[in-house]
Amino acid sequence: MSTFLNGPKVYLVSKPSVDWEQVAEFLEDEGVPPIPDSIRAGEDESAAIAEVSARLCYMSYGKGRKDIADFITNLLASKDGSVFEHINYGFVFTGVSRSLSHELVRHRAGFAFSQRSQRYVDESESRFVIPPALVNGNGSSEHAKTVLSNALEKASEAYSQLVEALEEALPREKFESRTDRRKAIRQAARSVLPNATETKIFVTANVRAWRHFIEMRSTPYADREIRNLAIIVLEILQREAPLLFGDFTFDTLPDGTRTATPKYSKV
Ligand SMILES: Cc1cc2nc3c(=O)[nH]c(=O)nc-3n(C[C@H](O)[C@H](O)[C@H](O)COP(=O)(O)OP(=O)(O)OC[C@H]3O[C@@H](n4cnc5c(N)ncnc54)[C@H](O)[C@@H]3O)c2cc1C
Structure with missing residues (x-):
């Protein structure tokens, strides 16, 4: 069944996830304001990744839009979607x-x-x-469901019968390993799966x-x-x-x- x-x-x-220590070190090395003045996303790692990558393009850390929601919406509105590929x-x-x-x-x-x-x-x-x-x-009819379940049961039976038939038919010596033979059987039998x-x-x-x-x-x-x-x-x-x-x-x-x-x- x-x-x-x-x-x-x-x-x-x-x-x-964000490695905040590394972000902080990068900001320090670049001589730009530290977190949170440069990264306004707070603890939101997804938004922070978008912000770190987008601000890098213009080295605009500590400048420009102060509100992260406004910052991300501007990226979406201007279709600057490539920074979202980092997340x-x-x-x-x-x-x-x-x-x-x-x-x-x-x-x-x-x-x-x-x-x-x-x-x-x-x-x-x-x-x-x-x-x-x-x-x-x-809203589907009982009849439609019966048609479907009968067809699926039949397919399942056909799969098992096909595995059994191929189990008997395929010569063992033609395969390097038992796994190869099992794979050959299943890859043929799956043709009847819906x-x-x-x-x-x-x-x-x-x-x-x-x-x-x-x-x-x-x-x-x-x-x-x-x-x-x-x-x-x-x-x-x-x-x-x-x-x-x-x-x-x-x-x-x-x-x-x-x-x-x-x-x-x-x-
Ligand atoms: C309602 C619906 C019906 C559909 N019906 C059919 C159907 O009948 N037959 C059928 O075959 N498919 C059908 N599809 C699948 C559809 O054609 C797309 O293959 C599938 O939605 C993936 O979309 P995509 O190629 O935009 O996405 P992705 O493969 O994720 O690509 C994203 C975007 O990247 C760009 N891109 C990706 N690869 C290339 C490339 N090689 N060259 C240039 N730009 C690229 C394109 O801008 C693309 O939109 C259907 C899809 C939907 C939503």
Whole structure:
């Protein structure tokens, strides 16, 4: 009996940090005012990284805008987005489908991915992600859900049968190691796995890239599963770095699902 999942689990596993002693030493070596006169971000590490890097361009430590919110907003408004590339956040996503991950990995600039391998890892016990339209309470019919669960059960059975058949068929002497043979079996058997198969993926991206991802994937035109994920990521990043993500506002569509739009598009 397969396990069905209704939505993602999102873990924020890495975030930016600043070595304040090194920043202080750099400011002293350069003969510019010390913290806090040069760096107005206070304890906010994400904003501080944006500020240290942006002020370096003009060596404007201790000069110019005194309010950090005003400083960051000016960077966003003038699309000086390259400084946001210094600030990285890493997430682990589980309970997401292979169709979602296929869309996710299309985001190239500033992203790093490590995804659970279907060649190394056995998928006979794999779980399936129910598309949001078919989750209870979203107005889908019982008939549609039965069609989906029957199809997924059948695919799961076919995978196990294919593994068993290849286990018997593939000659052991043709492989250098047991791992190579197992990999050959699983990489062939995975061809019958559906898009709904759960995957787990570690994704790190910089703030400029996360902003672009969220903008593209939280529109009404994006697939509901990835839109839901983009909105969860946005909510976390708004808590973590309010100055860098606070310009996104939320809306609700007639079907009750949410979208988000930035004030400053593609910085
Ligand atoms: C609603 C929606 C529907 C979609 N439908 C389809 C579809 O039907 N078929 C399909 O194939 N894809 C589809 N996509 C995926 C889409 O085409 C992009 O591949 C994906 O959104 C990543 O966007 P990106 O290239 O801007 O992002 P990234 O790859 O993260 O790039 C960010 C930005 O960097 C710049 N950049 C990156 N690489 C290059 C480069 N090589 N040369 C020049 N500039 C570069 C661009 O300005 C780009 O916008 C869809 C996306 C959305 C949101």
